[in-house]
Amino acid sequence: MKRNVSACVFAGIALNIASQEAKRWNIIHIMSDDHSYQAVSAYGHALGQKAPTRNIDQLAKRGMLFRRAYVENSLSTPSRACLMTGLYSHQNGQRRLGEGIDSTLTFVSELLRDAGYQTAVMGKWHLRCEPKGFDEYHILQNQGEYYKPRFRTPRTNGKYVPEKGYVTELITDHAIDFLKNRDKNRPFALFVHHKAPHRNWMPPTQYLSLYEDTQFPLPETFYDDYETRGKAAHNQEMSIRRNMELKNDLKTDVAVGADNHLGRMTNQQKQAWWDIVAPRNEDFLSGHLEGDTLLRWKFQRYVRDYMRCIHSVDEQVGRLVQYLESEGLMENTLIVYTSDQGFYMGEHGWFDKRFMYEESFRTPLIIYAPEAAEGKECSALVQNIDFAPTFLDVAGVEKPAEMVGTSLLPIIESGRQPRGWRKYLYYHYYDFPGVHHVSQHDGVSDGRYKLIHFYGREGTYDELYDLKNDPNELRNLISEKRYQRQKRRLQKQLDKFRTQEHVDEW
Ligand code: SGN
Numbered sequence: 305m306k307r308n309v310s311a312c313v314f315a316g317i318a319l320n321i322a323s324q325e326a327k328r329w330n331i332i333h334i335m336s337d338d339h340s341y342q343a344v345s346a347y348g349h350a351l352g353q354k355a356p357t358r359n360i361d362q363l364a365k366r367g368m369l370f371r372r373a374y375v376e377n378s379l380s381t382p383s384r385a386c387l388m389t390g391l392y393s394h395q396n397g398q399r400r401l402g403e404g405i406d407s408t409l410t411f412v413s414e415l416l417r418d419a420g421y422q423t424a425v426m427g428k429w430h431l432r433c434e435p436k437g438f439d440e441y442h443i444l445q446n447q448g449e450y451y452k453p454r455f456r457t458p459r460t461n462g463k464y465v466p467e468k469g470y471v472t473e474l475i476t477d478h479a480i481d482f483l484k485n486r487d488k489n490r491p492f493a494l495f496v497h498h499k500a501p502h503r504n505w506m507p508p509t510q511y512l513s514l515y516e517d518t519q520f521p522l523p524e525t526f527y528d529d530y531e532t533r534g535k536a537a538h539n540q541e542m543s544i545r546r547n548m549e550l551k552n553d554l555k556t557d558v559a560v561g562a563d564n565h566l567g568r569m570t571n572q573q574k575q576a577w578w579d580i581v582a583p584r585n586e587d588f589l590s591g592h593l594e595g596d597t598l599l600r601w602k603f604q605r606y607v608r609d610y611m612r613c614i615h616s617v618d619e620q621v622g623r624l625v626q627y628l629e630s631e632g633l634m635e636n637t638l639i640v641y642t643s644d645q646g647f648y649m650g651e652h653g654w655f656d657k658r659f660m661y662e663e664s665f666r667t668p669l670i671i672y673a674p675e676a677a678e679g680k681e682c683s684a685l686v687q688n689i690d691f692a693p694t695f696l697d698v699a700g701v702e703k704p705a706e707m708v709g710t711s712l713l714p715i716i717e718s719g720r721q722p723r724g725w726r727k728y729l730y731y732h733y734y735d736f737p738g739v740h741h742v743s744q745h746d747g748v749s750d751g752r753y754k755l756i757h758f759y760g761r762e763g764t765y766d767e768l769y770d771l772k773n774d775p776n777e778l779r780n781l782i783s784e785k786r787y788q789r790q791k792r793r794l795q796k797q798l799d800k801f802r803t804q805e806h807v808d809e810w
């Protein structure tokens with residue numbers, strides 16, 4: 305399906321075509337919210353094996369699984385800003401969760417639309433600026449709601465209007481409707497951004513019983529005591545033991561009649577919750593669990609609800625792919641499956657994300673493309689700033705000079721890491737003080753060694769890890785003599801990242 309430049313000029317639209325062999329494939333970017341790679345069964349982790357993601361795995365079988373895909377700043381809005389701009393947080397302005405995005409920057413959606421693509425975003429938008437460069441959108445209010453979620457479209461006069469149903473299914477409905485109504489003579493770029501499985505992990509009622517008899521394995525680092533780490537790991541507020549709330553997160557109030565979780569449900573949906581969840585809660589409350597038994601109970605309930613949400617995401621991914629299949633679109637569509645960051649599934653005793661430690665820094669990434677290497681795995685260091693350049697490459701649009709990300713298309717096509725590929729990843733987390741109380745830190749990783757610099761009110765110090773010998777990052781090597789050379793090498797790279805253009809307020 306190679307098309308050359310002249311074949312891409314249509315309907316009087318002036319195209320900014322750079323490549324002589326622009327793919328002009330359609331683009332679908334599916335991004336769930338807080339989906340950890342541990343919970344994608346294609347990655348082979350113990351957790352995923354207990355709750356397979358068959359449809360997402362199928363994309364990996366037909367496409368490419370990235371083993372070392374990372375974000376730059378493990379939080380929703382910063383990730384979405386990296387996606388839209390191909391720039392790091394300090395360059396696009398979205399450092400923290402709230403305001404920040406420099407909305408004068410050009411978004412990839414605008415460039416794709418200018419190049420003749422029909423563009424749409426469905427689901428969580430979250431950025432505090434209008435969706436720019438989209439012909440169509442159906443966006444959730446802020447974090448969005450699981451049941452009867454409110455959506456805003458170009459036709460709702462700026463208002464968010466509730467829609468009956470469950471969020472993951474509704475987002476998929478809107479994605480499929482967009483595809484049905486599109487102009488079939490032009491390519492499309494569709495961003496399908498799920499709310500699930502974001503906290504507080506509310507599954508659809510049909511899956512409330514799924515996994516109830518499954519015992520999910522505790523991660524090896526569940527009881528981490530942070531012995532060799534600095535203050536941030538000790539002081540965080542994302543511990544399952546201390547910070548995961550029985551009522552709000554684990555919904556134990558359903559049994560006693562409170563319906564703050566069920567407020568957006570229909571009577572039928574409420575009934576399903578009461579029938580299934582209330583008896584479980586009554587058992588739990590009468591058991592008066594304490595200590596480690598309570599902790600393990602919390603872990604199981606957390607992971608079960610999370611995996612139920614994932615099951616629904618997986619099912620809806622399957623539904624979307626089936627639609628593409630039925631329309632013959634698998635031949636000319638690039639499909640990305642990813643998340644806006646990683647997530648702790650009990651590793652180090654945590655939920656949430658934010659830290660540069662692997663489980664939140666890393667994110668699942670699977671890319672299916674026509675004519676590309678099938679069933680391959682890639683361990684090149686890739687990052688969420690690479691999406692925008694990849695999409696522009698596919699569309700045959702020249703990457704703006706200031707965009708720091710790199711197109712993944714050569715990797716997808718050849719199945720190999722090109723010569724001269726990046727050797728270092730840069731990370732920077734700024735959202736302090738803030739929810740979950742994680743100190744500011746920046747750092748670099750070369751995939752084997754990782755240097756993290758914590759700073760701010762809680763003190764300034766460094767940590768160093770050797771991921772090959774210590775994949776769980778339990779031994780901070782910063783003071784060990786024989787690692788000083790590695791430390792200096794990484795420090796040099798970190799300084800380079802810090803002095804890049806546009807770096808300020810550090
Ligand atoms: C909410 C969540 C936090 C979460 C942030 C950011 N609390 O504040 O647990 O870290 O969102 O998440 S909640 O009780 O309101 O769910 S992000 O994915 O948008 O970055």
Ligand code: CA
Binds near residue numbers: 338379380502644645
């Ligand atoms: Ca998120």
